[in-house]
Amino acid sequence: MSTAAKQTLDNGATITINKEQILAKFRRALLIDDDIEYGDSVRRNLETIGFETTVVGSLDAGAQELSSGEYPIVLCDNIFEDRPKRKGSEFLRDETELLGTSKAILMTGFALQQIVDLDLLKMRDVKILKKGEGHIDKLKDMCQEIVEDRAKKYEKKMRGLCEALVERVDDETEFDDLINDPYLVARAKTYLINYMKKFPSQELEQFFIAERAYSPKELVEEIRKGTKVSRLLIDSLLDDILEGSDAQ
Amino acid sequence: MLNKIVEWWQFIKTISKRDSSNVLFAPDYDPVTSRMASWASSWRIPGVSLYRGNEANHSQALTLLKQKHRSTLLFMFLGHGRTAGLLTKPGIGKADSPVGCKTHHCLLDTDDLTTGAKDVHIVAWACSVGRYFGPKVATLKSSGFLGFSGEVGFVINDIRSEQLWSSVMKELFQHVAQRGYIESHDAEWLRLKLLELRRKLKRGEVNTGIFNQANTTFLKLAARKAYVEVSRTK
Numbered sequence: 001m002s003t004a005a006k007q008t009l010d011n012g013a014t015i016t017i018n019k020e021q022i023l024a025k026f027r028r029a030l031l032i033d034d035d036i037e038y039g040d041s042v043r044r045n046l047e048t049i050g051f052e053t054t055v056v057g058s059l060d061a062g063a064q065e066l067s068s069g070e071y072p073i074v075l076c077d078n079i080f081e082d083r084p085k086r087k088g089s090e091f092l093r094d095e096t097e098l099l100g101t102s103k104a105i106l107m108t109g110f111a112l113q114q115i116v117d118l119d120l121l122k123m124r125d126v127k128i129l130k131k132g133e134g135h136i137d138k139l140k141d142m143c144q145e146i147v148e149d150r151a152k153k154y155e156k157k158m159r160g161l162c163e164a165l166v167e168r169v170d171d172e173t174e175f176d177d178l179i180n181d182p183y184l185v186a187r188a189k190t191y192l193i194n195y196m197k198k199f200p201s202q203e204l205e206q207f208f209i210a211e212r213a214y215s216p217k218e219l220v221e222e223i224r225k226g227t228k229v230s231r232l233l234i235d236s237l238l239d240d241i242l243e244g245s246d247a248q
Numbered sequence: 249m250l251n252k253i254v255e256w257w258q259f260i261k262t263i264s265k266r267d268s269s270n271v272l273f274a275p276d277y278d279p280v281t282s283r284m285a286s287w288a289s290s291w292r293i294p295g296v297s298l299y300r301g302n303e304a305n306h307s308q309a310l311t312l313l314k315q316k317h318r319s320t321l322l323f324m325f326l327g328h329g330r331t332a333g334l335l336t337k338p339g340i341g342k343a344d345s346p347v348g349c350k351t352h353h354c355l356l357d358t359d360d361l362t363t364g365a366k367d368v369h370i371v372a373w374a375c376s377v378g379r380y381f382g383p384k385v386a387t388l389k390s391s392g393f394l395g396f397s398g399e400v401g402f403v404i405n406d407i408r409s410e411q412l413w414s415s416v417m418k419e420l421f422q423h424v425a426q427r428g429y430i431e432s433h434d435a436e437w438l439r440l441k442l443l444e445l446r447r448k449l450k451r452g453e454v455n456t457g458i459f460n461q462a463n464t465t466f467l468k469l470a471a472r473k474a475y476v477e478v479s480r481t482k
Contacts, residue, residue: 060332060358061346063380065329077410087361098331098379198458206406208280210375210399211328211352232399236469 330372333357378475392430
């Protein structure tokens with residue numbers, strides 16, 4: 001059964017949005033728990049409702065994972081056997097920047113008193129799940145609910161962007177992030193590819209970006225593929241060009 | 249009486265010299281760290297001990313961190329970094345850290361900060377360390393962190409570009425080493441330095457030829473990501 005929805009605009013143009021594709025985009029979770037067997041069981045259970053779950057065993061590993069990938073849902077244990085000095089609740093309280101737009105679920109097998117700043121976490125919409133009989137089913141429901149809610153908001157935003165693009169109303173794009181403007185991104189891509197082709201030595205590694213060195217030729221490939229490095233370059237280039245030379 | 253005061257003054261000076269340590273760690277194991285380590289060797293910053301290549305290992309870093317007879321440790325780092333820690337050559341880092349991978353091992357992660365360490369000031373010219381590891385350094389007593397809160401880049405294998413990046417990195421380490429610790433306005437200082445250099449490139453006062461565009465973009469990127477966090481507990 002197709003879940004694609006069509007909408008016809010006033011000027012006759014149509015927008016097709018595939019709801020299943022949007023839902024699939026958000027069915028990703030990061031589980032931070034030092035109990036490997038439990039982590040594996042959660043991963044397999046969430047798989048049954050279409051989720052792809054990454055399991056890591058420490059808060060440091062969780063921070064690392066959050067910085068390198070986007071996770072719509074973060075599941076975090078509260079007490080870590082090998083790291084009693086920091087709790088999952090403290091992690092969720094402090095790492096707001098790393099968590100970004102992820103929705104967090106704090107999972108605890110202990111009393112709620114063990115949770116640091118419970119009220120603050122609730123205010124930030126962190127959901128609390130008590131581990132116990134039937135909690136995996138509850139977790140599945142919570143994850144489904146979060147994904148459906150996010151997908152609905154995303155669809156609304158996409159529809160807004162599509163309408164603005166189709167009707168060519170430039171100033172109606174609501175994205176404040178430059179990298180989301182497809183026109184500018186395409187221009188920056190072409191500019192960067194042409195720039196890279198100018199270098200006399202195409203094979204020599206000359207650009208250090210995020211952990212490794214690239215040759216101009218390799219960067220052209222990265223830009224064409226639209227990888228993370230390419231996004232970083234495009235965003236920086238647009239920021240550099242669009243702001244005045246003296247701007248901070 | 250005057251003799252006593254002079255003696256005391258000499259004693260205090262000796263103690264403070266022995267107690268404080270300024271170190272610069274520069275791992276050397278891939279094209280990028282190799283370039284940076286060679287720049288670091290050429291700087292010879294007064295009062296700073298250089299730990300280059302295999303000397304930049306986990307056990308050495310941990311020993312410095314745990315050292316009892318010191319007042320302030322200024323730990324400067326030039327190399328690769330990740331959100332949760334600093335990196336070094338595979339085989340000489342901390343093998344069981346979640347921060348490491350096949351191509352880089354962990355030099356220091358947040359676990360190493362929980363050894364009762366205090367008076368630790370870390371300056372890291374490395375990607376992303378300011379996102380998680382840096383703020384954790386600043387939770388230690390009388391400590392601070394200066395670095396970048398995201399990915400940064402620069403140009404290598406081009407003499408003029410390397411001179412540009414080496415000089416700005418040296419200036420930063422010299423600036424902090426003179427004082428021996430980090431202050432909350434240091435990120436602003438770094439930001440202004442980077443943007444000043446960028447303006448010079450744009451005006452043609454500094455020229456890196458075909459790399460001008462890449463260098464101005466990377467300077468701006470680094471300026472945007474400059475990050476400082478200083479401990480509130482003394």
